[in-house]
Structure formats: structure tokens, C-alpha cells
Amino acid sequence: MEFKNFSLAIGQTKVSRFAHDLAAGKIMSTLCKKCGKKYYPPRADCSACMSSEMEWRPLNGEGKLVTFTKIHVPPEHFGIRQPLMPFSSVQFEPCPVGIVEVEGGLRIMGWIPKIDVKKIKIGMKLKASPQILPDGKVTIVLEII
Amino acid sequence: MKKVAIVGIGHGKFGVRSDASLRELTFEAVKACLEDAGVPLQEVESMVTGIAGDEFSIALQPSAQVHDYIGFHPKPNFRVEGACATGSMALRTGWMNVASGLADLVLVVGVEKMTEVPTSVATDIMGRGGDATWEYPFGTTFPGYYAMIANAHMAEYGTTEEQLAMVAVKNHYYGSLNPFAHLQKRIDVEKALTSFTVAYPLKLFDCSLITDGAAAVILASEEKAKAISKKPVWFEGLALATDTLMIGERESLTSIKASREAARIAYKMAGIGPSEVDVATVHDCFTIAEIVAYEDLGFCEKGEGGKLIAAKETYVDGKIPVNVDGGLKSKGHPLGATGVSMAIEITKQLRGEAEERQVKNAEIGLTHNVGGTGQVVAVHIFRRG
Numbered sequence: 001m002e003f004k005n006f007s008l009a010i011g012q013t014k015v016s017r018f019a020h021d022l023a024a025g026k027i028m029s030t031l032c033k034k035c036g037k038k039y040y041p042p043r044a045d046c047s048a049c050m051s052s053e054m055e056w057r058p059l060n061g062e063g064k065l066v067t068f069t070k071i072h073v074p075p076e077h078f079g080i081r082q083p084l085m086p087f088s089s090v091q092f093e094p095c096p097v098g099i100v101e102v103e104g105g106l107r108i109m110g111w112i113p114k115i116d117v118k119k120i121k122i123g124m125k126l127k128a129s130p131q132i133l134p135d136g137k138v139t140i141v142l143e144i145i
Numbered sequence: 146m147k148k149v150a151i152v153g154i155g156h157g158k159f160g161v162r163s164d165a166s167l168r169e170l171t172f173e174a175v176k177a178c179l180e181d182a183g184v185p186l187q188e189v190e191s192m193v194t195g196i197a198g199d200e201f202s203i204a205l206q207p208s209a210q211v212h213d214y215i216g217f218h219p220k221p222n223f224r225v226e227g228a229c230a231t232g233s234m235a236l237r238t239g240w241m242n243v244a245s246g247l248a249d250l251v252l253v254v255g256v257e258k259m260t261e262v263p264t265s266v267a268t269d270i271m272g273r274g275g276d277a278t279w280e281y282p283f284g285t286t287f288p289g290y291y292a293m294i295a296n297a298h299m300a301e302y303g304t305t306e307e308q309l310a311m312v313a314v315k316n317h318y319y320g321s322l323n324p325f326a327h328l329q330k331r332i333d334v335e336k337a338l339t340s341f342t343v344a345y346p347l348k349l350f351d352c353s354l355i356t357d358g359a360a361a362v363i364l365a366s367e368e369k370a371k372a373i374s375k376k377p378v379w380f381e382g383l384a385l386a387t388d389t390l391m392i393g394e395r396e397s398l399t400s401i402k403a404s405r406e407a408a409r410i411a412y413k414m415a416g417i418g419p420s421e422v423d424v425a426t427v428h429d430c431f432t433i434a435e436i437v438a439y440e441d442l443g444f445c446e447k448g449e450g451g452k453l454i455a456a457k458e459t460y461v462d463g464k465i466p467v468n469v470d471g472g473l474k475s476k477g478h479p480l481g482a483t484g485v486s487m488a489i490e491i492t493k494q495l496r497g498e499a500e501e502r503q504v505k506n507a508e509i510g511l512t513h514n515v516g517g518t519g520q521v522v523a524v525h526i527f528r529r530g
Contacts, residue, residue: 010278041279041391067398069292070345071284075269078284096345097283099293099393107393109283117345122300139282 005137008077014044022130022138027061029106030054040106059102061128062145066107068098070117100126100142110140149243150370150377153182153363154489159327159477162357167202167258168214174359175215175254182363184373190248192222195235195255197480200270202258211254228274229430230516232484233523239364240380249366255485256359267355274517276391288352290392290518292344295433297398304436306346308451310337312432313350315460316468320475322501327356327477351432356477360485376496382415382526392518401519404441411524419443422465423507424494426487428515429472438513461504469502487512495529
């Protein structure tokens with residue numbers, strides 16, 4: 001699984017295994033072996049102590065919603081002429097996105113499918129999980145627990 | 146460090162300028178600026194150009210186009226970039242040139258040509274102003290980022306969509322009095338509230354505009370300013386502060402931390418507090434951003450920004466007039482030009498040349514310019530000469 005299947009734009013990075021793990025059902029973070037700082041999104045290098053000795057750790061995606069939106073005017077990449085936005089119905093209907101805070105204060109961005117945006121409340125409990133899309137790309141969804 | 150003044154200002158017409166290219170827009174502003182300063186270009190020693198996007202201008206070094214077109218060779222030109230704060234960073238770079246003694250007269254240009262690409266492409270380019278690796282895959286856009294700030298602010302402080310609309314109403318009102326503004330159209334709260342949703346809860350009238358435009362100023366050392374200018378406007382405090390690239394990593398989603406930090410440093414350098422500011426231009430890329438700016442700059446308590454606009458305290462005759470030039474909201478937001486345009490408005494206010502929009506006896510003015518979603522913030526404080 002190439003990293004670009006997750007990032008859409010950028011393919012080359014030291015943390016490209018993130019997309020592979022996502023496809024295998026795991027949301028991975030990195031932990032600095034030297035100073036213990038945790039990173040999500042994962043980083044290959046620690047800016048707190050400048051070490052590059054990192055350990056990969058899976059995250060339990062359960063947490064609380066920090067904030068959200070629903071983007072009705074999409075960027076070019078998610079426009080009609082491009083592959084449809086994930087979780088959109090046949091007619092173009094955008095999917096809300098949000099940020100959930102999980103263990104260790106780490107925050108995960110993801111799509112919040114199948115929900116009326118007016119029913120989304122900050123603080124609600126959600127679980128972040130990987131999801132493989134019909135076109136083979138891989139992403140993250142936030143679902144009500 | 147030498148004292149530095151603004152001694153010349155030139156503002157081009159902001160709008161959908163399908164009649165002009167990047168370099169031609171620049172020429173308009175530079176010409177007006179030299180006329181205002183009363184100095185020929187030959188006397189200017191150095192130039193700083195603020196252009197945010199290579200992608201908008203479809204060029205690798207767009208500042209070379211601008212520099213060439215005004216015929217500034219063989220003198221130096223520095224290009225500065227910091228997304229939406231580009232203009233203020235260009236000003237700061239110009240200030241550094243003069244304050245260090247390197248030059249006595251410096252031209253600072255801010256320009257952006259944004260409408261040559263379709264809106265969806267512009268939205269895509271701007272969206273990558275966030276984290277192009279980790280946030281972009283979720284379809285993030287600039288309105289999307291600020292919508293997340295709006296939802297957090299509304300949940301925590303009870304800020305309402307009506308209060309957001311009131312910011313738009315004010316800025317459209319003042320934009321209608323500013324001949325350089327992109328939109329000269331007054332609106333009411335009802336019109337703002339019934340416009341279509343761009344990114345929930347932000348609607349069309351909560352969003353600033355995709356605009357073409359240029360603005361230019363001339364900065365001078367104390368000796369030079371006293372020799373050539375009757376109405377110099379002095380830099381009293383400057384600060385540039387930064388924060389995380391990803392919005393999710395921010396300490397707070399109801400505040401721009403880099404704004405608070407830049408304000409703290411700039412106030413300290415100027416030796417003043419927020420209550421001494423007579424007039425301000427703040428970064429209202431979205432209505433929520435203006436409300437958050439009131440709070441981050443200390444114009445009101447945290448969480449009280451919505452009430453400040455509801456009480457009309459940021460109108461010309463209010464406690465602290467804000468964006469009485471129309472702001473990014475109505476004047477438009479050509480990324481590189483915005484920070485320079487803000488300084489031009491403050492210069493006009495401090496010179497007493499703002500006509501219908503004039504804040505009575507304004508002596509101290511402040512500009513607040515946010516890059517991206519708060520990755521970089523510049524706050525500048527000016528005093529009347």
C-alpha cells in the first residue's frame with residue numbers, strides 16, 4: 001500500500017508504512033525512544049530531543065470530538081470531476097470531518113460519515129478507525145461509539 | 146536599532162482584475178506610492194516583495210516579474226512568503242533593512258493575482274496552506290479550518306451565527322465607503338444568514354474574497370523621513386510569532402496562540418496596552434477570525450468577542466474601531482497584498498486622511514495579520530508622527 005493512497009498528494013516519506021498499517025486495520029503513532037514524546041501523525045524524527053530513534057505504536061482510536069465542520073465548497077481534488085469525496089451519496093453531498101482527541105492527548109482527523117451535521121456535538125465520544133475505500137484508497141473515519 | 150517610518154503609501158483597486166497581470170497590478174500601487182512619498186524610484190535603495198503563491202501566479206519567481214516591470218535593476222529585491230501574513234512579513238523585512246542601517250529608503254510591495262485560476266483550484270491551493278500531507282486527504286479548505294474554530298468557539302462561549310453575521314455587516318458597510326474595496330455592497334444580517342453554507346457553520350458572507358490586488362509603501366529612516374515627509378507614521382512595535390502547522394495540534398481551538406504571543410511582544414515593544422490602540426485592522430479572513438482577534442489582541446475578554454460586535458463597539462465611533470476599511474471580508478484578500486494594505490489603512494487613519502471612515506484623532510494604530518490557520522502571525526503597532 002503506497003502512502004499516496006492515504007495522502008493523495010505526497011508519496012515519499014520515512015513514515016510511508018502508515019498507509020500500509022492503515023490498510024491492515026491499524027492507526028499507528030510513533031514514540032520517541034529517547035524522550036518518550038508521542039506523535040500522531042507519526043514522525044520519523046523527534047523535534048523535542050532531535051532523536052530519530054522512534055518506535056511504532058498502534059493507537060486505540062476511542063476519544064472525544066474536539067471540533068468538526070462539513071465542507072460544502074470542496075477543493076479541486078474533491079470536486080465532481082475528480083474521484084468522489086468518500087462517503088458521498090450519488091448526488092454530491094459532502095461528508096463532515098472532525099478531530100478526535102485520543103489517548104495521550106493525540107488528535108486524529110477523520111471523516112464523520114452518515115450523520116446530520118447538526119447532530120454532531122463537540123465532546124461526543126467517537127472512535128477513529130481505518131477504512132478502505134472502493135477505489136483502493138485508505139482513509140480514517142470517526143464513528144459514534 | 147534605527148527608528149523607521151512609513152513615508153509613502155499606494156493602494157491599487159482590489160477586485161477581480163481580469164484586466165491586469167501580477168506585474169501590472171504592482172505598477173499601479175508602486176506608482177501611487179512614489180507619488181505619495183514624493184520621491185523618484187531612483188532614490189529607493191532596496192525592495193521587498195510579498196507574494197504568497199507561486200501556484201496562483203503560475204511562475205517560479207513571480208517577484209522577479211514585478212521587480213523587472215518597475216525597472217528596479219540592478220538594486221536588490223527580497224521575496225517574502227508566509228501565506229496570508231505575507232504582506233506583513235514583507236513589511237517587517239523592509240523594516241529590518243532600514244532599522245539595521247542597511248538602507249534609508251526601502252520599497253515594500255505586496256501583491257497577489259488569484260483569479261486567473263478557477264475558484265476550485267484556488268480553494269485547493271489554499272487548502273494546502275494547512276498540512277498538505279496529513280490534513281489535505283480529508284478535503285480540508287481554508288473555510289473548513291476556520292469553521293472548525295467557529296464550531297469550537299460557539300460551543301465554548303455561546304458565540305452565535307448572528308454575531309458572526311454582524312461582523313460581515315460592519316465590514317461590508319465600511320467596504321462600501323472604501324473606493325479600493327473589492328465589494329462595495331452593503332448587506333444586512335438576514336442576507337448574511339441566508340447565504341449558502343461554504344463550510345458549516347460558515348456561510349458565503351462569513352468568508353473573505355478571492356481577490357487580485359497590490360499595495361505598496363515606502364519606509365524611511367528617521368533622518369530621511371524628517372527630510373522628505375510632513376506626515377511620517379512610525380513603527381513603534383513589531384512582532385512575529387508562530388505555532389503548529391496542524392490545526393489539531395493547537396493548544397486551543399478558540400484562540401490563535403501566535404496572535405496572543407505576537408500581541409504581547411508588540412505591545413511590550415511599543416510600551417502600550419490594548420486600551421491605548423485607537424484603530425486596528427485585524428485578520429478577518431472569516432468573520433469568526435475577527436471575533437477571535439478581538440479577544441487575542443485584548444480588545445475584550447476571552448469569549449466576549451461576539452458581544453463586542455453585537456454592541457457595535459468596533460464601528461468608527463465605538464470603543465475600538467476595527468477594520469473600518471472593509472477588512473479582508475469586503476475589501477478583499479489578495480494574500481501578499483493584505484498586510485501592506487492593512488498598514489496603508491492605519492497610515493491613512495493616523496494621517497487623518499480616511500475621510501468618511503476616519504476615527505477621530507487617531508494616534509496609535511495596530512495591524513494584525515494571520516498566516517494560514519495561525520501558523521504565523523504578525524502584529525505591528527504604529528504611532529502618528
